[in-house]
Amino acid sequence: MCGIAGLWSPKGYTDQTPKLAEGMADTLYHRGPDGRGFHFDPDHGLAMIHTRLSIIGLNAGDQPIFGREDDGTGSLVGTINGEFYDYKRLRGLLRTDGFRFNTKSDSEIALKLYRKHGLDFVEHLRGEFAFAIFDKEKEQLILVRDRFGIRPLFWHNGPGGFFWGSEMKAMLAHPGVPREVDPRAQLHQMMQVMVPGMTLYKGIHALKPGHMLIVSKKGDGFEVEEKRYWDAEFPLDGEHDVATDDEFIERVRAALVESITFRLEADVPVACYLSGGIDSCSIIGMAAAIQQSPVKAFTISFDDDRYDEAHIATEMAEMAGADQDILKLKAEDLYGKNFEDAVHYSERTFYNTLGVAKMLMSKHVRDVGYKVVITGEGSDELFGGYAQFKADLFLHDPEYAATPAAQEMRERNKIFSGSVLAETAISHPAFEEVMGFTPNWIQPWMLTLERVKPLLSDAFKAKLGDYDPIAAIAYSLDKSMLDGRHVLDKVQYSWIKTMLEGQILNWGGDRVDMANSLESRPAFLDHHVAELAMRIPPHVRVRDGIEKWVVREAMKHVLPEVLYKREKFAFMAPPAHTDAAKTAEIDKLIAKWLSPEKIAETGIFDEAKLAASIEEYRKSDDHAANTRKDIILNHAIALHAMEELL
Known part of the structure; x- marks a missing residue:
């Protein structure tokens, strides 16, 4: 690297x-x-x-x-x-x-x-x-x-x-x-x-x-x-591969074994990232079996039980005989200079301080002597793992539309309302034209935009003119790769072309790993694995409301039962409003980067309107609304710091 x-x-x-x-x-x-x-x-x-x-x-x-x-x-x-x-x-x-x-x-x-x-x-x-x-x-x-x-x-x-x-x-x-x-x-x-x-x-x-x-x-x-020269090309609806469940399971298992085997090859020791999701846990299990020796596993632990997955990761580490190393992070770790450093290396803003946490983890991994880690990114994108994907499947696929699974999923994921799940439905004509519906994954960010617009300065709005960012995103997608595709394939494709590269692989991947000279290797994003996944029928990727069903079955022999049965849980750091210590830390960044002088110099916001919004945030106890405000503040701080930090 x-x-x-x-x-x-x-x-x-x-x-x-x-x-x-x-x-x-x-x-x-x-x-x-x-x-x-x-x-x-x-x-x-x-x-x-x-x-x-x-x-x-x-x-x-x-x-x-x-x-x-x-x-x-x-x-x-x-x-x-x-x-x-x-x-x-x-x-x-x-x-x-x-x-x-x-x-x-x-x-x-x-x-x-x-x-x-x-x-x-x-x-x-x-x-x-x-x-x-x-x-x-x-x-x-x-x-x-x-x-x-x-x-x-x-x-x-x-x-x-x-x-x-x-x-x-x-x-x-x-x-x-x-x-x-x-x-x-x-x-x-x-x-x-x-x-x-x-x-x-x-x-x-x-x-x-x-x-x-x-x-x-x-x-x-x-x-x-x-x-x-390449695109994530899904088959037309009804033209996916035909095989038995067992055949699909074995194909996925074999493809992942090959991919992980390649990524274990290096002239330096190779470790793995380990969270509480089936993706990284599957990699740990397979890597241990392939090299027939203990794997070094690195886990992030947050100081909020609602967001912390370390206990599940530990169960996996014990089952695989891995040598687990847990990095425990507190509020002060995720803000201040660490936040600014993550902006410097990412060269863009981020909605959640998970990127800061991953940057600190990459430093820890290098400090204990490793240069390479295998990671689980890409599994959700290829095998239908995100709650947003299932929400569209439940809404637009007749096979799922009549089930109560969508409401049950929202209840279980209520903590993410205001971030990765929209608290209210919203649509846009450009997405309706390009995809036939407005995908659930873009809706939270459309709601964020709606809350940002009233805060913008008149001068900044004049620079934008009639520019429509949602339409620009929708029309950037190749409609020929969407027409005639199943709804799950459409949402996976649209996410892969936007959020995978712009978010998951940026401030959630290479940029914060390489901040500390650490090479990350996402085994699921081997293009042989990807091309296999895209040919697998949607009802095999998501079965009876169970996301990544075929991956679960392929990896069943290396997963603890609690993880095999566990629903996908978004991996993110606790937002700033969730406890007083984090609120105090983000307040320091607000004072430094969102001062009246800095706002006037940067010219994006109307200072009085932004100040009023921040004051309202400090007094509110609405979790979804405050999560949305946390997102806006993270972005605003980073944008105002960017020119000085790059």
Whole structure:
């Protein structure tokens, strides 16, 4: 795992470029503390930057990676962030084709596959990655991001040249990249959901998951082509795979065993994250069986029993014989400088301090000597695990519509009303047009937006004009991937394209893990597992109201009974209003970042209206309303701190 960055600027390349590249690399030290490398090509105006976290090929994996003249790759140079699984088999196949290797690193296969297959080479890559390859012969730069966006990658094309980086801060360290905030993006961050590809800054784009960017020199500038090479394609309704329950269960089990086996491979010890959900517990159980030795398991414990899952995780750890390490977090841990650091590394706002908790966990994991963890992200997205997904299934699928399960689910999940579950139903015509209904997962954030709008300043509203963020999100979805699909497939697809990359894998994943140089490997997001999951019929993914039914059955032999029978429970940190200590901590951040002077300087809010809203929040005892206000405050604090923290 690593950090990459670079610039291509024939007209802007000067004798200061190497020094500026050093400054860009400095911002990515946390992504690669084990070494750094540069490729400077003044003739082409190119600088490529790599900071290394050594996981595979510890003594022979330095980058940039250069091709060889004797196998036809001499014109290629690459900087690779990520892991390519099954690389040993691919290296063997490439050798038979006459390709030769300089290192034992998995990264080197990218150059060879590109030379052999052209742009179709990405179809042969399996893993989590974001990388750049420069082809001097074609004068072409190729940027690639993995299928789900597990690893980040950003780019900017402007008068100063073409720039890219694992994090925006690397690009912003160069004077050729403008730092102009986009008010539309600020609004999206206030309501949590971003449009795919959008960032906080105008002109800086996130390369979308499953996409590549082909950059070619054109006169004094660059031509940029964005190409989708993979998508989460669900079958048309009624065209899912046909098999017995036992066959589906065995397919899922076999796919997960293979995925976890690949992710256990490293030249350093590999640990696992362990919460109280069946996803991480399944990984712990399978990892222990695969390596036939105890697994190191790391668990977060919160100081509020309603949100804490550590006791269930402990039962799983005992069953698997895992060596469990529990990090106990208190109110003061989740706010103050830790909150600010999480904003710095995430480069976006977050609705809940779970991201802060995960950042503290990644630090703890590194402090005790681990560089790699396997995680459970992606299971809910692929196998129908979220309560919001079931709510739509209960509403729109005739097979479930008449059951009392929806109301029962809401009763059991009442604590999440105002956050991941909407307290009242709301719809939008753009989603009705694109999907045929407004999915439950977007409704809480639409309600957040409704509460934010009255607080905005007149000047900020004038900048937005008639911009509709909900319509922008809806119309960003590819309707051809939704038409004719089952309701469960529709909601899973729409979530995967938005919240998975923008939330789960951002401030819930790579960005807070790599803040402390920790590589996380989400086994469920292996694309072989994903493509299998998408072909499984909806009633096998969710059976009789039981989410992730096929996963439960596939992992039944490694799960304790209490977990096998347990309904999905959203993993989040206790909101600020839930006890006095947390309220006191968020009040300190409010005083620092939401002062009248800071509000006036940033210009998003009407100071009097925001102050009145905060005062109302402090006096209220309505849990759902206060949870919504907690969300707004978390976003507002982060937005006002962002410019200073990046």
